[in-house]
Amino acid sequence: MLDLFPRSAQVARGELQLGGLTAAELAERFGTPLVVYCEETLRAQARALRAAVGDGGRVFYGTKAFPNVAVLRLLLEEGIGADVASAGELAFARAAGLSGPELVVHGNNKDEALLSDAAAERAPVVLDGAYEVELAADAGLERVLVRVTLGVDADTHEAIVTGHHGSKFGLPPAEAKTAVSDGLARGLHVLGLHVHVGSQLPDFTAQAETIRRLAAFAAECRNELGWEARVVDLGGGFGIRHHADEDVPDAVVLATSAVGTARAAFAAAALPEPVVWLEPGRSLVGRAGVTLYRVGAIKRLPERTWVAVDGGMSDNPRPQLYDARYTALSAARAEEDADDLVSVAGMHCESGDVLIDDVVLPTPRRGDLLAVPATGAYTLAMSSNYNGVPRPAAVLVRDGHARLIRRRETVDDLLALEP
Ligand SMILES: Cc1ncc(COP(=O)(O)O)c(C=O)c1O
Secondary structure, eight states, X not given: OGGGSOTTOEEETTEEEETTEEHHHHHHHXXXXXXXXEHHHHHHHHHHHHHHHTTTOXXXXXXXXXXXXXXXXXXXXXXXXXXXOSHHHHHHHHHTTOOGGGEEEOOTTOOHHHXXXXXXXXXXXXXXSTHHHHHHHHHTOOEEEEEBOOOOOOSSOGGGBOSSTTOSSSBOHHHHHHHHHHHHHTTOEEEEEEOOOBSSBSSSHHHHHHHHHHHHHHHHHHHHHSOOOOEEEOOOOBOOOOSTTOOOOOHHHHHHHHHHHHHHHHHHXXXXXXXXEEOOSHXXXXXXXXXXXXXXXXXXXXXXXXXXXSOSTTTOOHHHHHOOOOOOEETTSTTSXXXXXXXXXXXXXXXXXXXXXXXXXXXXXXXXXXXXXXXXXXXXXXXXXXXXXXOOEEEEEETTEEEEEEOOOOHHHHHTTOO
């Protein structure tokens, strides 16, 4: 199970360590729930994905996975830009020192303010709707891509497929072609095309098919409009393992395949070799993050044993949204025999607030620390204050040092929102 945890994770003297610090000392110092990010894992994954696209290509972090200034800054140091999809995400990226070509701006409902911010940044924008062509020209945008939806239904949860027919994202091919020609007519520099098939993809099938269709569409654009896509942005979507039973191919291998498939498909269509952009979110930061929870109530019922922790759907709503499955390690009792099958419940007023349906732990005790791996992406980013619960803190660990990268909210923070 340690392979689900970040690279620096190890068990020493029966205790889980992350970045050279025991989970117990991190919990003691920063409180729980706590999301612990491993710097070594973040940097290693950033370097590997960067290498996968090669010198000409670019990697933009899908900021939505965890918008955080320290993480964005660290990834920038590794040569990674940011895909931002709102004024807020753009502000995080700017605060981290990203600008202009280090950014790519998304959104299926961008407003004028976001487009003029993008224009001021001279950041490329991915057009997602026909109406945006005029807005983009009015905002004074220079460089755009057009997001095309090629009708590929990826094998992932229905809430996170995006490239299917009828998707709220992107434009079907005929409309996308019109957006390209309208953009050119309005003097926009249309750099290329964008696709994003879905998230937590279990394999390369849907992406491979999308890339093949993308090359065919790019050839149509060349034949009918005399315009060639020089950039292909293949979005994000590479999955990660959250659970020992999950079998997901390595993101770096998939990224390499995506780049190779795009080049080969464009060459086969006699199109110039495209510059490939990728926008990984989950696969960049997911495995780097571990959430530490403190066990409170334990209820033994004939049907099952509930172990309640001090967080739940407010800090990680993925089990409710996508039927996500997690596992856990008893962090300070990591070498004790695990023979008690339990369910880990959150603390919220919903029966559906179950973090883990089944996990085998050493007989749980109040005060135990549970470490839930692969929780670096779409957890804090999707968190809420349900039940008036303040959001957890996040720390970055490395070589025995921990740095707070997001402070814990307080009840006063929540009250401060009330006029
Ligand atoms: C346009 C776009 N790019 C990138 C991503 C990041 O996806 P993932 O975290 O699955 O890599 C998303 C996620 O929804 C997206 O919509």
